Amino acid sequence: MSRMHFRAVFAAVLAVVFLWTPAGAVDIKRLTTPKGIEVWFVPDASVPLVAVSFTFKGAGAVTDPAGKEGLADMASSLLDEGAGELKSQDYQREVEEIAAQLSFDSGRDHFSGRLRTLSSERDRAFELLRLALVDPRFDEKPVARIRSQILASLRQQEENPNRIGGRLWAKTVWPDHPYARPAAGTEASIGRIERDDLLAFVRDRFARDRLIVGVVGDIPEDELKAKIDAVFGALPEKSRTFEIPYARPKGAGKTLIVRKHIPQSVVMLGHAGISRDDPDWYAALLVTRIFGGGGLSSRLYEEVREKRGLAYSVYAYLSPMDYSAIVAGSVATQNARAGESLDVIRAEWQKLAERGLTADELADAKTYANGSFPLRLGSSRRIADMLVAIRLSNLGIDYINRRPDLINAVTLEQANRVARRLYRAKDLTVVVVGDPKGITEIH
Numbered sequence: 001m002s003r004m005h006f007r008a009v010f011a012a013v014l015a016v017v018f019l020w021t022p023a024g025a026v027d028i029k030r031l032t033t034p035k036g037i038e039v040w041f042v043p044d045a046s047v048p049l050v051a052v053s054f055t056f057k058g059a060g061a062v063t064d065p066a067g068k069e070g071l072a073d074m075a076s077s078l079l080d081e082g083a084g085e086l087k088s089q090d091y092q093r094e095v096e097e098i099a100a101q102l103s104f105d106s107g108r109d110h111f112s113g114r115l116r117t118l119s120s121e122r123d124r125a126f127e128l129l130r131l132a133l134v135d136p137r138f139d140e141k142p143v144a145r146i147r148s149q150i151l152a153s154l155r156q157q158e159e160n161p162n163r164i165g166g167r168l169w170a171k172t173v174w175p176d177h178p179y180a181r182p183a184a185g186t187e188a189s190i191g192r193i194e195r196d197d198l199l200a201f202v203r204d205r206f207a208r209d210r211l212i213v214g215v216v217g218d219i220p221e222d223e224l225k226a227k228i229d230a231v232f233g234a235l236p237e238k239s240r241t242f243e244i245p246y247a248r249p250k251g252a253g254k255t256l257i258v259r260k261h262i263p264q265s266v267v268m269l270g271h272a273g274i275s276r277d278d279p280d281w282y283a284a285l286l287v288t289r290i291f292g293g294g295g296l297s298s299r300l301y302e303e304v305r306e307k308r309g310l311a312y313s314v315y316a317y318l319s320p321m322d323y324s325a326i327v328a329g330s331v332a333t334q335n336a337r338a339g340e341s342l343d344v345i346r347a348e349w350q351k352l353a354e355r356g357l358t359a360d361e362l363a364d365a366k367t368y369a370n371g372s373f374p375l376r377l378g379s380s381r382r383i384a385d386m387l388v389a390i391r392l393s394n395l396g397i398d399y400i401n402r403r404p405d406l407i408n409a410v411t412l413e414q415a416n417r418v419a420r421r422l423y424r425a426k427d428l429t430v431v432v433v434g435d436p437k438g439i440t441e442i443h
Contacts, residue, residue: 026042026377026383026400027042027043028040028041028042028387028397028400029041029042029043029221030397031221031224031225032225033225033226033228033229033233034225034226034229035208035229035233036208037208037211037213037228037229037232037233038213039213039214039215039224039225039228040213040214040215040387040390040391040397041214041215041216041221041224042214042215042216042217042380042383042384042387043217043218043219043221044216044217044218044380045218047217047218047380048118048119048120048218049116049117049118049119049217049218049380050115050116050117050118050119050122050125050215050216050217050218050219050380051114051115051116051215051216051217051379051380051381051383051384052114052115052116052129052213052214052215052384053112053113053114053213053214053215053381053384053385053387053388054112054113054114054211054212054213054214054232054388055110055111055112055113055210055211055212055388055392056110056111056112056205056206056207056210056211056239057109057110057210057211057212057392058109058110058210058242058244058322059072059110059111059205059206059210059239060072060106060107060108060109060110060111060183061073061106061107061108061178061181061183062108062109062178062179062242062244062322062323063178063205063242063244064178064181064183064185065197066181067189067192068185068189068192068193068197069181069182069183069184069185069186069189070150070182070183070184070185070186070189070190070193071185071193071197071198071201072106072111072183072201073106073150073183073184073185074146074147074150074185074190074193074198075104075106075111075198075201075202076104076105076106076111077104077146077149077150078136078138078142078143078146078198079104079113079132079133079136080092080095080102080103080104080132081136081137081138081139081142081143081146082136082137082138082139082142083128083131083132083134083135083136083137084131084135084137086131086137087137087139088137088139088141088142091128091131091132094124094128095125095128098117098118098121098124098125099117099118099121100115100116100117100118100121100124100125100128101114101115101116101117102114102115102116102125102128102129102132104132106183108179108183108321109321109322109323110392111205111206112388113129113133114381114384114385115129116380116381119217119218119219122219122227126227126230126231127230129231130230130231130232130234133202133206133231133232133235134234134235136198136199136202138195138198138199140195143195143198147190147191147193150184150185150190151187151190151191153184154184154185154186154187154190155187157184159260161258161260161262161264161266161332161433161434162266162433164258164260164433165258165266165267165268165431165432165433166268167182168256168258168431168433169268169270169429169431172250172251172254172256172429172431173249173250173251173270173326173429174247174249174250174324175250175251177245177247177323177324178244179247179321179323179324203236204239204240205239205240206235206236206239207235207236207237207238207239208232208233208235208236208237208238209237209238209239210239211232211235212388212391212392213228213232213388214383214384214385214386214387214388214391215228215384215387216380216381216383216384216387217380244322244323245323246323246324247323247324248272248324249270249271249272249324249326249429251429252271252426252427252428252429253426253427253428253429253442254429254430254442254443255430255431255432255439255440255441255442256430256431256432256441256443257431257432257433257436257439257441258431258432258433258434259434259435260433260434260435261435262433262434262435263334263335264332264333264334264335264434265332265333265334265335265338265432265433265434265435265436265439266330266331266332266432266433266434267330267331267332267333267338267341267342267345267430267431267432267436268328268329268330268430268431268432269328269329269330269342269345269428269429269430269431270326270327270328270329270428270429271326271327271328271424271427271428271429272325272326272327272427273318273319273320273325273326273327273328273422274318274320274325274327274422275320275325276320276325276393277393277394280414280418280421280422281320282406282407282409282410283410283414283415283417283418284318284327284418284422285318285369285407286362286365286366286369286407286410286415287352287357287415287418287419287422287423288316288317288318288327288422289365289368289369290357290361290362290365291316291348291352291423292314292315292316292317292329293315293316293317297364297368298314298315298316299348299352300314300315300316300329300331300345300348301313301314301315303344303348304331304341304344304345308340308344310331310333310334310337310340310341310344311331311332311333311341312332313331313332314329314330314331314341314345315329315330315331316328316329317329327422327423329345331345335434335435335436335437336437337437338432338434338436338437338438338439339436339437339438339439340438342430342432342436342438342439343438346425346428347425349423349424349425349428350423350425352419352423353419353420353422353423353424353425354420356412356415356416356419356420357412357415357416357419359412362410362412362415366407366408366410369407370403370404370407370408373403373404377400386400
């Protein structure tokens with residue numbers, strides 16, 4: 001039995017196993033609060049919990065001002081460090097006492113948050129969330145402490161080959177665009193961020209026109225509407241507008257080397273990809289899974305690791321963003337075999353475009369894609385996250401039910417056409433960090 005076929009059978013079994021969970025039958029309700037906030041809600045009284053996931057779309061690191069990179073990331077670490085009348089320790093003590101889980105995260109494009117609470121403690125949990133969003137304190141001592149932690153992390157990462165390679169690759173592919181800036185910031189930019197910047201970040205980005213909310217759990221609909229209005233209704237209706245251009249990846253054909261005396265070379269490569277709303281998305285998803293995803297079952301894994309023993313892991317992935325899209329990959333390999341590893345990956349990249357897939361590969365990829373999907377809906381938190389993700393991508397409230405048909409509708413002809421369209425070895429931008437043998441820089 002081939003690895004791909006084994007994974008497909010395993011995924012099919014998992015799909016059956018998970019049919020009894022909420023992942024098997026997600027009943028999504030579209031609610032509108034009195035203040036006009038739309039909420040997607042999955043009632044679930046089987047466990048006395050409420051999970052809330054929310055996103056302020058387009059409010060992530062891409063909006064950081066030039067020279068103050070890391071602002072969104074720093075804000076995400078400080079929202080639970082005191083709010084309203086509660087100073088940092090008091091606020092966190094209250095969260096802990098009710099056994100709630102509250103977190104914030106700044107992505108490249110969006111700013112997100114999550115709340116998970118016992119149903120019996122939901123009143124206080126929602127109030128603590130409201131305070132963090134509407135009235136964060138950003139007191140001097142917590143700001144100084146978080147700043148020190150971020151600076152220590154940045155210094156620790158200075159010699160990390162993945163961080164070094166990622167930054168150079170981004171600068172090469174997206175010159176003069178916010179995507180080229182380090183989302184976590186630099187020592188200089190973090191040092192420039194003041195309390196007023198943090199307050200402005202919240203004021204300019206946390207608004208109802210950017211808000212997407214998903215809720216799963218044990219709470220009556222009318223009460224949920226009231227609590228959503230209490231938490232988010234105090235936010236401004238409109239946010240500041242940020243003019244961010246679409247960035248078409250550049251640097252095609254370049255190969256850049258950052259010399260480091262380390263045992264392995266880290267290779268990052270990629271080129272322009274495909275947007276999430278492209279009609280060819282599902283074909284591209286399956287093609288890329290066969291080529292470089294799915295762990296032990298991919299072509300790259302077979303050619304690079306299994307046949308030649310060149311690397312422990314190798315992969316490729318699609319990354320659709322708000323203002324760009326890429327297909328990219330990476331491998332870490334011994335310096336002496338870096339050139340051979342890159343040659344094999346390039347050859348497979350080209351082979352995929354020229355020869356396409358087989359019918360068996362496509363069938364197994366479909367089975368795995370559909371069979372493994374319920375694992376992404378195995379908890380209330382994951383379902384809440386999925387509700388937000390579906391709304392972010394405008395996939396429709398019936399997406400979870402339609403997804404298997406969208407996957408199964410991809411034909412071999414379409415998949416091979418998309419492979420030719422998407423995979424272009426000559427356009428690869430390559431960055432290598434290490435002391436690679438057999439690789440020549442091309443500027």
